[in-house]
Amino acid sequence: MQANDDDGVDARVRRRLRELRLQRGMTLDDVASRSNIDVSTLSRLESGKRRLALDHLPRLAAALSVSADELLRAPEVEDPRVRGGAHTRNQITFWPLTGQGPAGGLHAYKIRVSARRRTPPPQLPVHEGHDWMYVLSGRMRLMLGERDFTIKPGEAVEFSTWTPHWFGVVDGPVEAIALFGVHGERVHLHTDHK
Incomplete structure (x- = not known):
């Protein structure tokens, strides 16, 4: 795998991590305690200030109640229309x-x-x-x-x-x-x- 591919996977996992965390209404502290990863490390992972290590994946996936594949996959493009009545x-x-x-x-x-x-x-x-x-x-x-x-x-x-x-x-x-x-x-x- 080339460095560019690594950067793409790392960026994708960072986006997915944040997206899944927010969808579930979880704070960084929530995910940190469930994954047994220090909250400052988790914050740096999400912001891109720290590179993702392979041993982080299963722990983060478990903390977010998803598979590691789900954490690695590119997010689906959702319907951008806002639904809701008057x-x-x-x-x-x-x-x-x-x-x-x-x-x-x-x-x-x-x-x-x-x-x-x-x-x-x-x-x-x-x-x-x-x-x-x-x-x-x-x-x-x-x-x-x-x-x-x-x-x-x-x-x-x-x-x-x-x-x-x-x-x-x-x-x-x-x-x-x-x-x-x-x-x-x-x-x-x-x-x-x-």
Whole structure:
């Protein structure tokens, strides 16, 4: 085997190792304890700072509950389309734009804010996280603390959700792209956050 082939196998196993670990929701510590490989060694293996040794393969495969062949094989090209239906909560309809493995812990949605969502609650909610939105159409009303903003199509906003906040419409429906961290997603989609 030539050096280039070795590098290809090493890189493939590194990608597969990380992919399988993340698919299973495992941390580096989880895999390290199951494989009896030091966590720093495992981290260096995944990042390519250390070369893979043959004795690592069976231990890593067992830790991930796969065969060594499965760890060595090239990953299949999966269907890249994001599947998931619309979800409506508090007069906002959410269409998921990211799948199960969000990049950087963020979930992207296309949202449509109903024309009926015009009145903020008496007390603006606060929660852990950070929200980003880009308005595609309509005029969005965004209240942040004591300030009241009108966000027009083509404008983006980014804010800490520790600031009391609420968003709705100025006059007609609003369509936007929204990025929520895990805490923002939980609040916007799964609780009675107004």
